[in-house]
């Protein structure tokens with residue numbers, strides 16, 4: 001558990017049968033936002049195919065895919081009750097901008113589209129691949145993931161934004177965990193508030209000509225400091241294979257795809 005008594009989800013800490021009985025009765029729909037702009041469309045096939053095998057299997061899932069290359073979206077056979085909507089989206093010549101703009105697009109999608117259409121939402125990085133079960137145990141009001149690189153390290157090593165001029169600023173003596181920007185989840189209203197707040201803070205930073213160290217991930221960490229997640233996913237939910245497989249990792253449910261940044265990003 002976290003110090004505020006939110007569960008940290010690890011293999012062996014939950015009974016999936018009990019959990020499925022809760023959520024199956026509620027007949028829920030899970031929305032997933034995924035962004036594939038520029039060369040990141042190449043990650044889509046593996047992302048979608050592996051999600052179909054492992055992500056929320058047995059539940060209604062609706063992928064909302066933002067891309068500037070609708071023609072290059074691969075045809076992936078989706079399971080029963082699962083669908084995909086492509087949203088044509090302008091790209092940017094800066095990867096930082098592409099990544100951080102996700103907040104306002106999630107905010108607007110929830111406002112314009114999702115009310116009455118989904119119960120929960122996950123925002124997931126497209127450069128990731130599922131390897132094992134990721135199910136209803138991950139659902140909660142507001143859900144974050146522990147970043148693989150900072151799990152078990154001390155607070156002073158967390159790469160929070162440290163300049164007080166930024167809205168994402170976190171002082172050295174504060175902060176619970178370092179959360180990854182690649183997985184955000186929860187109930188629609190909770191994620192809407194998160195996305196809207198981060199978008200507004202990003203706007204203030206932009207007006208002040210400052211960009212947080214890790215863009216929207218820095219703002220997310222600031223948000224979670226004052227709005228604690230109700231459930232925290234262990235690094236099983238977004239591992240980095242470059243770290244090998246330490247003994248505390250009983251299962252790798254999803255991991256980042258190894259990539260050559262110079263090759264795929266629009267700018268250094």
Ligand SMILES: CC(=O)N[C@H]1[C@@H](OP(=O)(O)OP(=O)(O)OC[C@H]2O[C@@H](n3ccc(=O)[nH]c3=O)[C@H](O)[C@@H]2O)O[C@H](CO)[C@H](O)[C@@H]1O
Nearest residue numbers: 035036037038040095099125126127180181182214215217
């Ligand atoms: C594991 C993890 O927590 N990763 C976070 C980290 O770096 P990452 O290295 O994981 O960032 P990234 O390059 O994967 O970009 C984040 C996401 O933006 C999208 N994208 C990005 C560039 C592009 O040209 N086209 C495109 O579609 C795509 O969905 C990608 O998954 O920091 C970023 C912000 O700086 C985000 O918070 C990422 O979620």
Ligand SMILES: [Mn+2]
Nearest residue numbers: 125126127182
């Ligand atoms: Mn990524």
